[in-house]
Amino acid sequence: MNFFQHPDYKNHEQVVFASDPASGLRAIIAIHNTALGSAVGGCRMYPYANEALALTDALRLSSGMTYKAALANLPFGGGKSVIIGDPRHDKSPALMRAMGRAVNRLGGRYILAEDSGTGPEDMRHAAEETSFVAGVEDNQHGGDPSPMTALGVFLSIKQAVDFVYHTEDLRGLRVAVQGLGHVGYHLAMLLHEAGATLYGADLHQPNLDRAVANFGLVPVSGETILKTECDVLAPCALGGILNGRSIPHIRASIIAGAANNQLGTTEDDLRLMEAGIVYCPDFAINAGGIIEVYHQGLDSSPTTRQQAIEVIPRTLLAILQAGEAKGSGTDAVAIQLAEAQIADHCAVIKPMAMSA
Numbered sequence: 001m002n003f004f005q006h007p008d009y010k011n012h013e014q015v016v017f018a019s020d021p022a023s024g025l026r027a028i029i030a031i032h033n034t035a036l037g038s039a040v041g042g043c044r045m046y047p048y049a050n051e052a053l054a055l056t057d058a059l060r061l062s063s064g065m066t067y068k069a070a071l072a073n074l075p076f077g078g079g080k081s082v083i084i085g086d087p088r089h090d091k092s093p094a095l096m097r098a099m100g101r102a103v104n105r106l107g108g109r110y111i112l113a114e115d116s117g118t119g120p121e122d123m124r125h126a127a128e129e130t131s132f133v134a135g136v137e138d139n140q141h142g143g144d145p146s147p148m149t150a151l152g153v154f155l156s157i158k159q160a161v162d163f164v165y166h167t168e169d170l171r172g173l174r175v176a177v178q179g180l181g182h183v184g185y186h187l188a189m190l191l192h193e194a195g196a197t198l199y200g201a202d203l204h205q206p207n208l209d210r211a212v213a214n215f216g217l218v219p220v221s222g223e224t225i226l227k228t229e230c231d232v233l234a235p236c237a238l239g240g241i242l243n244g245r246s247i248p249h250i251r252a253s254i255i256a257g258a259a260n261n262q263l264g265t266t267e268d269d270l271r272l273m274e275a276g277i278v279y280c281p282d283f284a285i286n287a288g289g290i291i292e293v294y295h296q297g298l299d300s301s302p303t304t305r306q307q308a309i310e311v312i313p314r315t316l317l318a319i320l321q322a323g324e325a326k327g328s329g330t331d332a333v334a335i336q337l338a339e340a341q342i343a344d345h346c347a348v349i350k351p352m353a354m355s356a
Helices: 051-071 093-104 120-126 146-165 182-193 205-215 267-274 288-298 302-309 311-326 330-348
Strands: 014-020 025-033 039-046 077-084 110-114 174-178 197-201 232-235
Touching (some): 014 051, 014 093, 025 039, 025 051, 025 093, 039 288, 051 077, 051 288, 051 330, 077 093, 093 110, 110 120, 110 288, 146 182, 146 232, 146 302, 174 182, 182 197, 197 205, 267 330, 288 302, 288 311, 302 311, 311 330
Parallel strands (some): 039 077, 039 110, 174 232
Antiparallel strands (some): 014 025, 025 077
């Protein structure tokens, strides 16, 4: 395969393949764009069927992080890493330390954080080998950013509901949550407290059982969750689930979830619009975690952190309004806004003139 012809290449600055036979580490680190600062992005661990799928995920996730940071007005670039393996069987402290060494060799161009399949404890092991890691358990600034990711999505759901139904009252609203892990569980908790009626699915039965017990969530099979009749569909698992096969069967008015790369292709943005479904671009509304990581580093006050998260629904409203006015897919609108933000920043930083 010609890497530079990969459909998700998008002018990535650097892609690194890392391995450590002793621990079993097989990883890909993708740095998409560092115009705004060091690339920040989570480390996903997943049992990919092959290296090509892992590479595609890393490329798509890292470019999404570029757009996410830009829309959140953060001084970060976009990057992501993926580890090939089953986190429940293949992960170990030695493997995460090896990942830390791989990150350290990049000299700060990429900052490691948690993602699906990794958590604060894993970041602590990686931090034994590198200082370029965020979201470390029990550090002086805080730990798991997942609750803030969930908060950003929750506030975005309220904004989208107001945009569609002209009310922010979520009592009785039917929300189907796909994935009840770190972020999905916290999102379900916020929705439950707001009075929403919850449906949910998760491949890990204990996650589903916990949500059923604590929130009265109605369990739905993984095969039918996208087809559940509801007001809001909240994908909080893996990406690529909104595509030509699934979209015709979706029975929700709004899609707003925490999962990255929810669209299978760029054409699916238009498919959702033509189906009359209001799509809230994932990288625009799931930025709460990276905002929290930034403010952990600044040791910001809880008030400052809350105010920063509240930028997310305001940005979403601008995207939804622009999409409606232009008759354009909201994902395309969000990317245009992010790229304009990066271009404006680069225009301010003039290159130093060279003397003859």
